[in-house]
Amino acid sequence: KAGVTQTPRYLIKTRGQQVTLSCSPISGHRSVSWYQQTPGQGLQFLFEYFSETQRNKGNFPGRFSGRQFSNSRSEMNVSTLELGDSALYLCASSWTGAFSGNTIYFGEGSWLTVV
Amino acid sequence: SQELEQSPQSLIVQEGKNLTINCTSSKTLYGLYWYKQKYGEGLIFLMMLQKGGEEKSHEKITAKLDEKKQQSSLHITASQPSHAGIYLCGASPHEMYSGGGADGLTFGKGTHLIIQP
Numbered sequence: 639k640a641g642v643t644q645t646p647r648y649l650i651k652t653r654g655q656q657v658t659l660s661c662s663p664i665s666g667h668r669s670v671s672w673y674q675q676t677p678g679q680g681l682q683f684l685f686e687y688f689s690e691t692q693r694n695k696g697n698f699p700g701r702f703s704g705r706q707f708s709n710s711r712s713e714m715n716v717s718t719l720e721l722g723d724s725a726l727y728l729c730a731s732s733w734t735g736a737f738s739g740n741t742i743y744f745g746e747g748s749w750l751t752v753v
Numbered sequence: 754s755q756e757l758e759q760s761p762q763s764l765i766v767q768e769g770k771n772l773t774i775n776c777t778s779s780k781t782l783y784g785l786y787w788y789k790q791k792y793g794e795g796l797i798f799l800m801m802l803q804k805g806g807e808e809k810s811h812e813k814i815t816a817k818l819d820e821k822k823q824q825s826s827l828h829i830t831a832s833q834p835s836h837a838g839i840y841l842c843g844a845s846p847h848e849m850y851s852g853g854g855a856d857g858l859t860f861g862k863g864t865h866l867i868i869q870p
Contacts, residue, residue, distance in 0.1 A: 642795075671857050681841065683857025694856050728795060736845045736858050739784060739803050744796035 640665065642731045642745035650751045656717040659748045661729030663710050667743075670712040671730040672704060675747070681728070687712055688735060719752045726750075755780040757844055759861035767869050771830050774864045776842035778823040784845030785825045786858060787816050789838045796841065799827075832868050839863045 643662040651657050663670050672684040683696040687706035704714040716723055726749055732742040756779040766772045776785070783804050788796040800809045802818035802825060809816055813830045829836055843858035 644795075673857065680862050681843075681858075681860040683859075686857060696857060726793065730857075736784075736856060739801070740845075741798065741801055742786060742843075742858065743798055744788070746795040747793075749793065 642729055642743050644727075644729050644745035644748050646748060647746065648749045648751075650753060651719050652753055653719055653721060655719050656715060657719060657750060658713055658715045659727055659729075659750075661712045661714075661731075661745060663712070663729070663731030664743060667731040667733055668710055669732045669735040670706055670710060671732075671736065671742075672712070672714045673728045673730065674698070675726040675728060676724075684714065684727075686735060693735070716750075721752050724750060724752045755844055755846060755859045757842055757859055757861035759840075759842060759864050761864060762862065763865040763867070765867045765869060766832050768833060769831055771828065772832055772866070773829075774827045774840050774866070776825045776827070776861055778844055780823070782818065782820060782823050782825070782844055785816075785818055786843040786845070787825070787827050788841045788843065790841060790863070791838050799840075829866075834868050834870065837866055837868045839865050 645660045669688045671686040673681050675681045685695040686693050690706045701717045706712045726747045728747045729745045730742050732740050758777045760775050785802045787799040790796050800816045807818045815828045818825045841860050841863045843860045846856045
């Protein structure tokens with residue numbers, strides 16, 4: 639079956655702009671989580687959506703937001719981009735979330751460069 | 754909050770040799786995930802271990818969970834160039850679904866594995 643699909647794979651934005659990233663989870667999976675990966679901080683949890691509802695949020699400013707559609711596809715948005723937002727953004731898909739016994743699959747990621 | 758420490762941070766191994774990567778948690782481990790990542794790419798799921806001293810193997814990779822030590826180890830036998838990459842362990846903060854929200858996985862900093870021919 640198809641894996642987790644993220645688009646776009648690469649993008650360059652200017653400071654102050656906003657960006658929207660998309661994630662299509664594995665068919666049947668209802669939980670979608672987003673992570674930010676940087677060399678300095680490693681992988682950090684942004685937020686998680688389940689059945690169109692945000693259930694949990696990591697320690698990121700309000701400029702980072704997301705949503706999930708009825709088909710479980712998810713988007714994340716970053717407004718007023720800063721240089722420090724440059725990172726690999728990863729989407730993770732699972733049946734019900736980050737619980738013991740629940741396999742979690744990741745997409746290829748979206749590389750965001752802010753200049 | 755839970756913290757995961759991976760050791761070693763980097764590892765250079767001659768092709769054909771065995772190696773072990775460790776992941777130690779500051780809190781009780783409920784679910785422990787191992788992933789492999791090539792630089793700039795997504796995470797490839799390797800194995801998931803649940804509470805209870807579980808051990809799993811896939812091809813030449815074996816992972817074990819020692820709940821008493823709050824530690825997991827990943828062992829690669831007869832390493833090959835295809836094993837090169839970054840190995841990440843991730844821990845689930847919850848044992849079971851209770852109807853509440855789900856925090857994301859907490860990850861270690863990763864172990865960079867280089868295989869020398």
